Amino acid sequence: MISNLRDVTFRQLRALASVAAGGSVTAAANKLHLTQPAVTLQIRNLQQLCGLPLLQRTSDGMILTPAGQELYALYERIEAAIDSCATSLDMIVGRTGGRISIGAVSTAKYFVPSAIAAFSKLHPGTDISLTIVNRQEIRQALRGYALDFAIMGHPPPDIELDIHLVGDHPHVVIAPAGHRLANASELAAVDLAQETFMSREPGSGTRFLMEQFFENSYLEPQIGMEMGSNETIKQAVIAGLGIAFISAHTVAVELKEGRLITLDVAGLPIVRQWFVVRRKDKVLLPPAQEMLDFLVANGKQFLPQTPTGAAWTDPRPAPVK
Incomplete structure (x- = not known):
C-alpha cells in the first residue's frame, strides 16, 4: 500500500482532473485560474506521493495513465461527497428541499419531464437537474458520481448498477401517411430492403436495436441520413424522405393525429423496457431516494400511450443484462 496517499490534497487531484479534461497544463491553468508552473507543481507533488506516472503525453494531448485513472475516480468520489454534504447542509438550514441530479437518454424526454413535474408537486422545495443525452454519454456519466440515477433502456453491463423496471418500451417502423406499404399486412424485413431509413446516430440505443x-x-x-434527434427524424419521415425504426413513445402524438403510420412488419413491435439505474456504490440522499422510489412505483403511468390507448406487449421481453 502507498502510505503517502493519505497526504494527497484535493487541490492536487483537481489539478490532475483539469489536465485530463483539457488535455494540457495550459488548459488546466486557464480553468483553475492558476499559472502553468503552479499546476505543474501540483501534478509533480501528486506524482511523487503516488510513486507512479499519472499522465502520458500523446499527439492528442495529455491522457491519464492507469494510475492516473484511479486517482481521477477518487477525485470524482470526493466531488460527489462534497456536493452531497452541501445539499445536506442546505437542507438542515432550510434553504432547499434537496438537490437531485438525473440523467436520461434522449428518447426518455417524452415522459421523464411529466414524472418530474408530478414529483415536484409533492416536493415543491426540491431542486431537480435533468441532463438528456444519448446512451453512450449516459454510460460515461454513470462511470462518475455526479448523477444520482439515470433513466435508460439498455443498462451498461460493465458498471455495477442497481436496476429498477419502469415499464415497457415498444419500437416500430414508421412511414408517412400514404406510403406504398401503408395497407400491406405481415410484411417481412426483406420487404424493407429497398427503403431508405432515417436513422439515429451510432451510439444511440435506438440505432443499436435497429x-x-x-x-x-x-x-x-x-x-x-443519420440524425441526433428523434424530432428531426419524425419531420424527415413526414416530409417523405424515408422511413424510420424508432421508439413508439416518440411518435405517439403523430400516430394519433394520422401524420405518421406504423408498418405491419413481422417481429415488430420490438418491446424493450425502461429502467431507472444507479451505481451500486452511489449513496443517495433522502430526496434522490424518494425520487427514485417514486419513479419505480409510478413511472409507468407517465409513459406515452399508443394510438389505441394500450401498451404493446412482447411475449418474450428482453432480459436485463
Whole structure:
C-alpha cells in the first residue's frame, strides 16, 4: 500500500482532473485560474506521493495513465461527497428541499419531464437537474458520481448498477401517411430492403436495436441520413424522405393525429423496457431516494400511450443484462 496517499490534497487531484479534461497544463491553468508552473507543481507533488506516472503525453494531448485513472475516480468520489454534504447542509438550514441530479437518454424526454413535474408537486422545495443525452454519454456519466440515477433502456453491463423496471418500451417502423406499404399486412424485413431509413446516430440505443433487428434478418438497412434527434427524424419521415425504426413513445402524438403510420412488419413491435439505474456504490440522499422510489412505483403511468390507448406487449421481453 502507498502510505503517502493519505497526504494527497484535493487541490492536487483537481489539478490532475483539469489536465485530463483539457488535455494540457495550459488548459488546466486557464480553468483553475492558476499559472502553468503552479499546476505543474501540483501534478509533480501528486506524482511523487503516488510513486507512479499519472499522465502520458500523446499527439492528442495529455491522457491519464492507469494510475492516473484511479486517482481521477477518487477525485470524482470526493466531488460527489462534497456536493452531497452541501445539499445536506442546505437542507438542515432550510434553504432547499434537496438537490437531485438525473440523467436520461434522449428518447426518455417524452415522459421523464411529466414524472418530474408530478414529483415536484409533492416536493415543491426540491431542486431537480435533468441532463438528456444519448446512451453512450449516459454510460460515461454513470462511470462518475455526479448523477444520482439515470433513466435508460439498455443498462451498461460493465458498471455495477442497481436496476429498477419502469415499464415497457415498444419500437416500430414508421412511414408517412400514404406510403406504398401503408395497407400491406405481415410484411417481412426483406420487404424493407429497398427503403431508405432515417436513422439515429451510432451510439444511440435506438440505432443499436435497429441494427440488431436487421442483423437477425440477415439484412443491412439502407441509411439515408443519420440524425441526433428523434424530432428531426419524425419531420424527415413526414416530409417523405424515408422511413424510420424508432421508439413508439416518440411518435405517439403523430400516430394519433394520422401524420405518421406504423408498418405491419413481422417481429415488430420490438418491446424493450425502461429502467431507472444507479451505481451500486452511489449513496443517495433522502430526496434522490424518494425520487427514485417514486419513479419505480409510478413511472409507468407517465409513459406515452399508443394510438389505441394500450401498451404493446412482447411475449418474450428482453432480459436485463
